[in-house]
Amino acid sequence: MRATIRTRRFCLAAALLLGAVTARAGEPVGAAPQPVTLEGILHADSDDTLAFTPDGGTVFFDRSEGTHKTIMLSHRIGGHWTPPQVAGFSGRWFDQDPLVAPDGSYLLFNSDRPVRPGGQPLVQDYFVGGRAPGSNLWRVDREGNGWGKPVWLGPVINGDVFIDFASVTADGTLYFMRFDPKARVMHTWRSRYRDGKYLAPERAGLGDPDVSTHDPAVAPDESFIVFDYGKVKGGLGRLCVAFREGDRWSRPVDLGDAINRDLPWGAHLAPDGHTVYVTGQSGIAQFSLEPWLRRHAGAKPR
Structure with missing residues (x-):
């Protein structure tokens, strides 16, 4: 069953607040997401979170096997995808959610691996189901035709045992999610990157602060952000988009029933x-955000 590969996140969702108030009336209707198999190398019951290099020639994703998760990669050679193999920086620990930087020079992912050599893996007990793998953010730099060694992003970003799901802009601004155990809400946070260092994170300000946000995907120019908002039965929430308005984000715009039917994350x-x-529950899929981008561009004052 598809839901078993994301047990931690489904348990997380069960612990969070119901509901989300989003702008829906009069919004464009997008086509239903189309399945993605990459010539059959992807498994609908175990694989998720596709991340491509800028040239589209390499794809990363995570694969579940029992309670373990590993980051895999495949290359497009001669017009075809190679059989997936374990990424050189993954395999031992609970690794997931790879994200390639817009310029392809580095990759981010989250892992329960010890932050110091010889230490213990991270564990958290925030959600339904008790103790589970924790999560901190790590970086791997591109080195020639391969990838270097993972580097912990440090305590400014990794200030808890559950720091999850990175997304990054062209100028290095980092978005990620962090759980608030007191309010029982997941928030999206943002950290600017200046002079080779991450600045103190701040709440990104997506939607109602009492409603959970999950899995941010920010545009390289930070003009829009796609994310799950709120909670629905059996999933994380409704997929929404928000647009940058000065120094803040617009109200979340629900992407509609066609996009959300499969409970995407x-x-x-x-x-x-x-x-x-x-x-989603049926596996990996893709859709175009163009209807919403055109609608937003047309609504801007000239």
């Missing part, structure tokens, strides 16, 4: 800037 943007990859 884990949005990632394709290199083209408008195709969105998501994972």
